[in-house]
Amino acid sequence: ARPVLEVRGARVEFPTRRGTLVATDGVSFDIGPGEILGMVGESGAGKSLTGMAVIGLLEPPGRLAAGEIHLDGERIDNLPPRRRQAIRGRRIGAIFQDPLTSLHPLFTVGRQLVETIRFHLDVSEKEGRERALALLKDVGIPAAEERINHYPHQFSGGMRQRVVIALALAANPSLVIADEPTTALDVSIQAQITALLKRLCREHGTAVLLVTHDMGVIAETADRVAVMYAGRIVEIGPVLDVIRRPRHPYSRGLMASIPGLRERAERLNQIEGSMPRLTTMPPGCAFHPRCPEAGPRCHVARPMLAAVPGEVTSAACWLHQGGVTRAAQ
């Protein structure tokens, strides 16, 4: 099947008085219908910016300086703002960490759903209301006939996030961007919400870009995972492969942080040090100051993302591209 989303070489820049900060570079990935791609990394790695670039909501002066974004085979990054705006909500739904940022406090959830549905789809008030009710039932709101008349503050955090998922799916978009959708919720609720997201995306054939710092959420939810570090994808592959056999030393440390996998992890329980700032990016591989495997080549040459020989997974690491000691070309 043709991918729903294709991102090619996305480079997000922030012009500043002291020069241009490159926040992400060379970010490329696809997501197919009904597929969930998890994007994981530390805060500042560029995962939310990638999501924002796809939705077309980069905060100025941040901008997509290079690369292309295609939705359902159509290039969208170069569309005029009005056409870009028309895609949001209709063809790309969004779910953010705090459900209250997506909900208006003064309108009932039913009103907000009907407005959203009617803004994007050509249906009557009555049809809009029927679809709103069906959506609330679909996302597991009990007594939906009553709850449709309630205001956001009358719902618990978990139920509110279900309403936000209903809103994101209201116009039956091809793609949903979910940025830390469970981070603000109680641990006991998190698994319910990720399970719901997974079921809905499968049933509706929706592609999902799931952005999170939590590898546990990705392990439970995603089909494939892209690991980001310092603005680049350093590893991408099927989630089970990457968990069982992470190929990038940074991913190895991340996988060790998944609850229940800790015992199986080798010695790399923690990754010492912190991610470099955009202003002081080290030469060569950006991970080399923290990498236990780094060799001379890593200090001077930057590895590109490439398929690990004989595997589906790709990694940006010299270990899989001729070794870390070979002289720099």
Ligand code: SF4
């Ligand atoms: Fe470590 Fe070198 Fe691989 Fe970078 S390229 S992750 S420094 S081994």
Ligand code: MG
């Ligand atoms: Mg973020």
